[in-house]
Amino acid sequence: MSRAEQPSRRTVLTVALAAAVAAGAGTAVADTGGADAADPGGAPAHPVDNRAWTSYLDWRGGTAKGTRVVAGARPGVAIASPAGTVDHTDPHTGTTAAWEYATWTSPVHRLAVPATEAIASWNAHTPDGTWLQVELRGTYSDGTDTPWYVMGRWAAGDKDIRRTSVDDQGDGKSSVGTDTLAVDDAASGLCLVSYRLRLTLYRRPGTRLTPTVWRLGAMGSDVPDRFTVPASTPGVAxxxxxxxxxxxxxxxxxxxxxxxxxxxxxxxxxxxxxxxxxxxxxxxxxxxxxxxxxxxxxxxxxxxxxxxxxxxxxxxxxxxxxxxxxxxxxxxxxxxxxxxxxxxxxxxxxxxxxxxxxxxxxxxxxxxxxxxxxxxxxxxxxxxxxxxxxxxxxxxxxxxxxxxxxxxxxxxxxxxxxxxxxxxxxxxxxxxxxxxxxxxxxxxxxxxxxxxxx
Known part of the structure; x- marks a missing residue:
């Protein structure tokens, strides 16, 4: 971002913290390590919850439609037999092209701390002729679900698509600002209690090319609403x-x-x-x-x-x-x-x-x-x-x-x-x-x- 003091194009939505979380302000983030639907309970509440799918067993635990798990030093997920073909129009070039696709969907991850924001991240190889899309669908504390929000359309290069975030996504309860999903009115007490991630891999029809994704995850957080923070004590230089x-x-x-x-x-x-x-x-x-x-x-x-x-x-x-x-x-x-x-x-x-x-x-x-x-x-x-x-x-x-x-x-x-x-x-x-x-x-x-x- 620019160093100039001017309105930012990123709207960082901040939230009020529930009393239980406020008591833990300044603590280290929690590594829930996979408190998914199959692992009830989870870790004690902290302001931040990380979950990433990186291992062979992680990838085997998802729902695959046309994808396969890749073993090796960096296990991942790639296209096996495409689930179908879709026409995609790139909004930044106006070009429409056909793409074969396959999907991988994570298990439900139950957040150790109910979250008012979520940010996804991923690590992948996308050779020319391929790209990927990451989506997130959350469940609110009132039992309803968000839409499948697009958290990014990405390729390492810029020959096939223009990597892009997607604006104007919302359901009246939450919305996506560039790379951050945020509850619109956190003071209401509404929050995300769980989410799933969906990965869609694309390639040129008729080829054997494939993206390979080694890491996929999201950070859910409910950070205290604050102008100042407690001072930490200096440690090792x-x-x-x-x-x-x-x-x-x-x-x-x-x-x-x-x-x-x-x-x-x-x-x-x-x-x-x-x-x-x-x-x-x-x-x-x-x-x-x-x-x-x-x-x-x-x-x-x-x-x-x-x-x-x-x-x-x-x-x-x-x-x-x-x-x-x-x-x-x-x-x-x-x-x-x-x-x-x-x-x-x-x-x-x-x-x-x-x-x-x-x-x-x-x-x-x-x-x-x-x-x-x-x-x-x-x-x-x-x-x-x-x-x-x-x-x-x-x-x-x-x-x-x-x-x-x-x-x-x-x-x-x-x-x-x-x-x-x-x-x-x-x-x-x-x-x-x-x-x-x-x-x-x-x-x-x-x-x-x-x-x-x-």
Whole structure:
């Protein structure tokens, strides 16, 4: 998103928290680990519930129509025999084409915490001639169901379809804003108590091509409605050696992707962490970029995270999915409860990409205000202050910043704030992207589990 202090195109809906959840504010997120319909009970209530389907048994547990389970180091689901053929008109190109399709539907997942928001994310391989759609259907606390909401139409490339979110989805009780399903009036007490995910895989008719999906999941959350958050106690100091890239040196480049580099905080942050994990683009992949431009991989990340409906590069799941197109990397969108959670990850060698908004005077040393901005947390000083690679910097050398712990934690975790005009607007409530190895070490796996991700 742009670093400018202006109305954001993403409407982040915030909610009032029930008293039981409010009592747990600031705790680590819950890893329900699969409290599905076949696993009643679930985990104790926490503000965030993660569930992901990643294992061979996970994929075997869903309902398949034309799909097959792929075994191996990264089990997944792919097309076996198509369930049918459908004509699809791409709203961004006007092109109508026939596509074979197959579906996989997850079991019902009962949320450990009744949720007022849900964000899906996925990791997949989509060769040219294929794409996928992710949908979510929730059950409300009043016993009724949402429609099947489209949470994204996605392909790693942009030759077959334009990857896109879908606007104007709602049923009078909830609606989808870009990548987030939110209950419209959370103060009413209505919430989601369970959901299913449906994956539709598409390919050109008559071919043997197939998308392969290795990870599919969603985060349900009910974060406290708050202007300030409790302060956490500094822990272990460590700094990770993460590459530094500035979005600002790309001003004016490829304006068809969200008006150029000044708005590329999300893909720039993603590219930094991708390269930290060893992800590299080939000269052939970068051949479309003007050779006069520095850091062409940042331009590439902007192009291949761009959401043609949102008209920006800040779609959260699209960034996670882009990261996972690199060998050996997983990506997920979640919410964390405090900087202590980030310290847990940093100690295991895992950086985090955080989403926040603030006025210039609220973050000492930033020098700007923003209605929505992504940056990478790469470590902590001995005093507990945050070491961040902030892409809203004039040069790559200036990207490394140290921000005051208390200020950073508050602007990231709050759900309400006052903008420069004194109007009450929303904050992200601790949203972050986590990119980590497809095969984490035991220590990394333990750290991820501690913050609710598996």
């Amino acid at each position: 460590r700094e990770l050696a993460v590459p530094r890239y500035s979005q600002e040196i790309h001003k004016g480049q490829y304006p068809e992707y969200d008006n150029g580099g000044e708005a590329w905080c999300s893909p720039t942050s993603s590219q930094m962490i991708i390269e930290y994990w060893g992800g590299r683009l080939t000269p052939e992949q970068l051949s479309w970029v003007d050779p006069a431009f520095a850091d062409p991989q940042v331009c590439h990340a902007a192009r291949y995270t761009y959401d043609y409906q949102y008209a920006g590069c800040g779609n959260w799941p699209f960034n996670a999915a882009y990261a996972a197109t690199f060998d050996g990397i997983q990506g997920v969108v979640t919410r964390l409860g405090s900087l202590t959670d980030v310290e847990t990850l940093i100690a295991a060698g895992i950086p985090a990409i955080t989403s926040q908004s603030f006025r210039a005077e609220e973050l000492t040393g930033a020098g700007y205000g923003t209605s929505g901005h992504l940056m990478t947390v790469i470590g902590f000083t001995p005093d507990g202050d945050v070491i961040a690679n902030d892409p809203a910097s004039p040069s790559n050398e200036a990207v490394r910043r140290v921000y005051k712990r208390r200020e950073f934690e508050n602007i990231w975790l709050r759900t309400k704030r006052y903008n420069a005009s004194g109007k009450v607007v929303s904050g992200t409530g601790g949203v972050c992207y986590l990119y980590f190895p497809a095969r984490p070490t035991p220590r990394q796996r333990e750290a991820l589990a501690a913050v609710g991700v598996r």
